[in-house]
Amino acid sequence: MTDAMWAGTVAVTGHEGADLEAYAARPLDSGPHGGVVVIHHMPGYDEATKEIVRKFAAHGYAAICPNLYSREGAGVSPDDQAAAARAKGGVPDEQLVGDVAGAAAYLRGLEHANGRIGVIGYCSGGRQTFLAACSLQLDAAVDCYGAFVVTPPPAEFPLKAGPLISRASDLSCPLLGLFGADDKFPSPEEVAELDAELTKLGKEHEFHVFPDAGHAFFSVDRPNYRPAAAVEGWKKVFGFFGRHLAA
């Protein structure tokens, strides 16, 4: 057993054969390792998200975060890519699904992979995690405060992000949901509605709404960071992936 890891930029094939930049990290021991696809938040493929990828590797997973804004050009800084993608209305749902599928295929192809794949996403990536889990065959999914899963965005929002609750019957794997009680997007009412729908459908899920926490409470580099919720939230994440992604 060693805690050494490899981490760096790799290339993966995304939706419709697109070349995507991605950041991957994996333990150097002989495994076997479960795989985790990390979906970055709307501000993009940033340093804090890469740190999350390394955190999974430190806990024994092979992890990868595809840069969902790779199509905005190679060699363009991630913040400029994010602004350009935003100006186009964000990432289309079918493209997201294809990109996550490509990242999952990369993980499945690694030596020492155990073949099990989890997905985790934050903010807009939380909604996209739910979308991926309703579109692809996965083993576990973690939605961190994804909005617009139940309720549509206000009419003036130009983003191509409609509600997904009608897709809930297609959920392919257990879902862990981590939310803040003070969040408005998604509100606790929206979280409760999704919880009830999944219960009605008999879909395995586990939701936690943390007190004194709002949106983005995991973001260590933002003022909304809430250590108590984040520390407890990470415990839930590793417990959940430990149960569902073990060989």
Next chain:
Amino acid sequence: MCTYLTEKIRIDGAAKGASGWFTVTDGMVYIDHPYHACQEHTVNIDLTNPAEGPSARVAIELTEEAALALVDAIHRALAAAPPGLASAAGGSAPA
């Protein structure tokens, strides 16, 4: 929250970005998470030239108060100058 709301405008002018001066053609204003500012939300202003690629961008992230102060300052500066001096039609006021 991510508002996703974006006000887009066509603009005419120039800006200095990471790779030097360029002609700006588009502007965007949105209230959302900043990339760099240490606030949960800011007024984000992008001045861009999409034809020159995503790197042709000047990005500003301001607090609400700062953004409103900037708007006021622009109005005051324009009010103090002869009308039309900086117009795209060409300033005709005497120097």
